[in-house]
Amino acid sequence: xxxxxxxxxxxxPGLDEVLHGGLIAGRLYLIDGEPGAGKTTxxxxxxxxxxxxxxxxxxxxxxxxAGELRAGAASHGWSLExxxxxxxxxxxxxxxxxxxxxxxxxxxxxxxxxxxxxxxAVERCKPQRMVLDSLSELRLLAQSSLRYRRQILALKxxxxxxxxxxxxxxxxxxxxxxxxxxxxxxGVIALERTLPAYGPALRQLHVTKLRGSDFVSGRxxxxxxRGGLEVFxxxxxxxxxxxxxxxxxxxxxxxxxxxxxxGTELGTATLLVGVAGAxxxxxxxxxxxxxxxxxxxxxxxxxxxxxxLLLDRLKGLGMDVQEGVGSGRLHVRQINAAEVLPSQFANxxxxxxxxxxxxxxxxxxxxxxxxxxxxxxxxxxQLHELxxxxxxxxxxxxxxxxxxxxxAGTMRNPIDASYLADSVVxxxxxxxxxxxxxxxxxxxxxxxxxxxxIRQLWFDGAGVHLGPPLTHLRGVLTGVPVExxxxxxxxxxxGDEPGR
Numbered sequence: 001x002x003x004x005x006x007x008x009x010x011x012x013p014g015l016d017e018v019l020h021g022g023l024i025a026g027r028l029y030l031i032d033g034e035p036g037a038g039k040t041t042x043x044x045x046x047x048x049x050x051x052x053x054x055x056x057x058x059x060x061x062x063x064x065x066a067g068e069l070r071a072g073a074a075s076h077g078w079s080l081e082x083x084x085x086x087x088x089x090x091x092x093x094x095x096x097x098x099x100x101x102x103x104x105x106x107x108x109x110x111x112x113x114x115x116x117x118x119x120x121a122v123e124r125c126k127p128q129r130m131v132l133d134s135l136s137e138l139r140l141l142a143q144s145s146l147r148y149r150r151q152i153l154a155l156k157x158x159x160x161x162x163x164x165x166x167x168x169x170x171x172x173x174x175x176x177x178x179x180x181x182x183x184x185x186x187g188v189i190a191l192e193r194t195l196p197a198y199g200p201a202l203r204q205l206h207v208t209k210l211r212g213s214d215f216v217s218g219r220x221x222x223x224x225x226r227g228g229l230e231v232f233x234x235x236x237x238x239x240x241x242x243x244x245x246x247x248x249x250x251x252x253x254x255x256x257x258x259x260x261x262x263g264t265e266l267g268t269a270t271l272l273v274g275v276a277g278a279x280x281x282x283x284x285x286x287x288x289x290x291x292x293x294x295x296x297x298x299x300x301x302x303x304x305x306x307x308x309l310l311l312d313r314l315k316g317l318g319m320d321v322q323e324g325v326g327s328g329r330l331h332v333r334q335i336n337a338a339e340v341l342p343s344q345f346a347n348x349x350x351x352x353x354x355x356x357x358x359x360x361x362x363x364x365x366x367x368x369x370x371x372x373x374x375x376x377x378x379x380x381x382q383l384h385e386l387x388x389x390x391x392x393x394x395x396x397x398x399x400x401x402x403x404x405x406x407x408a409g410t411m412r413n414p415i416d417a418s419y420l421a422d423s424v425v426x427x428x429x430x431x432x433x434x435x436x437x438x439x440x441x442x443x444x445x446x447x448x449x450x451x452x453x454i455r456q457l458w459f460d461g462a463g464v465h466l467g468p469p470l471t472h473l474r475g476v477l478t479g480v481p482v483e484x485x486x487x488x489x490x491x492x493x494x495g496d497e498p499g500r
Contacts, residue, residue, distance in 0.1 A: 005213065008129070008165045011049025012042060014231030014347070018207060018216045023187065025128075027211075028156050028166045030135075030181060033191030038203065038224050039169045040064070042191070043131040044073055044080070045228045046167060050129035051082035058084045058127035060118055062137035065089060076228050086121040088114055111141040115151060119158060130166045135181070136173040149180050156184055186211045191222070199338045205231055221343035232343035235350070237388030244394025246447075249360070252290035255466035256283070259442055261450040264423055266359065268447055269387045269397040271417055274427025276402050279438050279457050281305065282317065283425070284362045284398040286464050289319045291360040291396075292330040298360035299331045299352040301345075303368020307334040318463045325356045337371040342378070345369070346386050353393050361390055365400040366417055380420075387420055422446045427457070430479050439476050440466065 007022035016022045023029060031039045047057040059080075061069065066085040073080050114137075122130065135152070142148035152168075159166055170181065182188050188208035193201050203222040207215045221232040248263040257263040264270050264287070272280040281302075288298035302310060310332055314321050322329045331352065335345060352358040363369060370379050390397045401417060418424050424444040429436055438457040442450040453469035454476050473481040 011045040017233045027186035029187040030185040037191035055128040058125045058130040060086045133169045135170040221341040232347045235346040235385045237385045241392030249396045266394045268422035270423040271421035273401045278427035280400045295328045296359045299358045300362040302364045362398045
């Protein structure tokens with residue numbers, strides 16, 4: 001970050017991280033977006049932050065009335081006390097046609113009078129933060145692009161040396177992008193809104209320019225709720241991390257740890273892949289419960305199974321769950337893929353790690369995570385950054401991926417995430433002795449050796465169980481094994497409880 005620069009906090013959660021500390025104070029910025037994109041909300045949040053910081057603030061409106069602004073603020077639970085509001089909207093005489101000059105046929109005198117009143121308000125209030133809403137009204141009054149550009153340049157010159165940070169709002173009423181206006185402003189923040197095929201509108205923000213400072217480039221997810229805007233910065237894993245010891249994470253099931261060559265390590269990602277009902281979610285939860293039992297904090301983010309159902313199922317397997325946040329507790333959070341934004345989810349995971357100290361994170365499942373992505377091709381990149389972030393913080397991550405199809409030849413993965421994972425644990429359903437059974441094996445582990453055997457897996461009221469290696473069967477992974485002789489299975493399989 002540049003030294004000797006005074007920053008002006010935006011008041012919008014997440015935006016200052018994108019701006020590397022906030023706006024540079026004393027400069028002019030353009031907030032660009034179509035009607036309904038959130039420009040006024042962002043501007044009010046900026047001024048309210050100024051009020052909290054003890055700064056003088058001014059809102060000059062050329063379109064909305066002060067009453068409309070206060071009503072909009074009230075919908076977010078805000079009071080605009082402390083913000084000076086100056087209305088420069090068309091008066092009743094103009095609406096009734098009693099004036100020679102109308103808003104539809106403006107003359108240069110109207111532009112000059114409007115500008116004069118803006119400057120008078122600034123001279124009177126001497127604001128440290130100011131918003132001008134909106135430039136589309138000045139553009140109409142100016143009539144020509146040359147006069148409009150000269151007027152904006154004159155306003156910019158007027159604010160030089162006045163220690164005032166100015167936000168100009170523009171609703172893109174001109175045809176195309178106003179590149180001249182972009183060149184005049186010290187910084188440009190664009191707000192976008194798109195409508196997906198299903199679900200709520202997708203809102204994003206991107207900083208086009210910010211003179212004299214670096215910033216996080218690209219599109220950042222944005223959410224508008226009661227309380228205002230919140231920005232979810234795109235996660236860049238190389239910018240986050242802390243020192244940690246790459247300790248072994250035990251599952252609490254000795255046979256499972258043996259299968260993984262002693263256990264999985266902190267700072268690694270493990271992919272659990274298999275058909276529905278094969279036990280993936282239960283094994284992932286076993287690691288989380290075991291970590292909480294040791295006094296650590298673990299978090300499970302479930303996209304499909306309900307929170308209460310998952311907790312009840314774990315209790316039915318004899319797992320002692322202390323639900324909540326903090327040391328010694330397991331936090332289960334249900335995620336609605338139709339409502340959550342991709343970067344929003346990444347920031348939720350960040351909160352579990354940075355605020356609550358989670359050492360184990362379970363994402364169940366990648367299938368649901370993929371549904372939260374507006375663009376499927378971006379899933380791999382998003383997942384790569386998220387796993388890189390978790391690895392850099394020494395978190396043991398478990399990803400659950402459900403395959404479609406029941407037999408090996410017909411199984412399909414929603415996305416190939418195996419190259420992102422440090423370990424891959426394969427789950428299979430197979431038929432034997434007139435029953436459907438479960439099998440588990442480790443097919444990849446970057447951090448060390450592992451067993452190359454296939455073991456039977458089952459669950460009951462006492463928890464998770466693994467049998468000895470299935471050395472008497474051939475073709476378990478195909479789903480229809482062949483008995484090679486001997487006693488066969490190490491467990492009779494009666495009374496197996498369903499596992500995910």
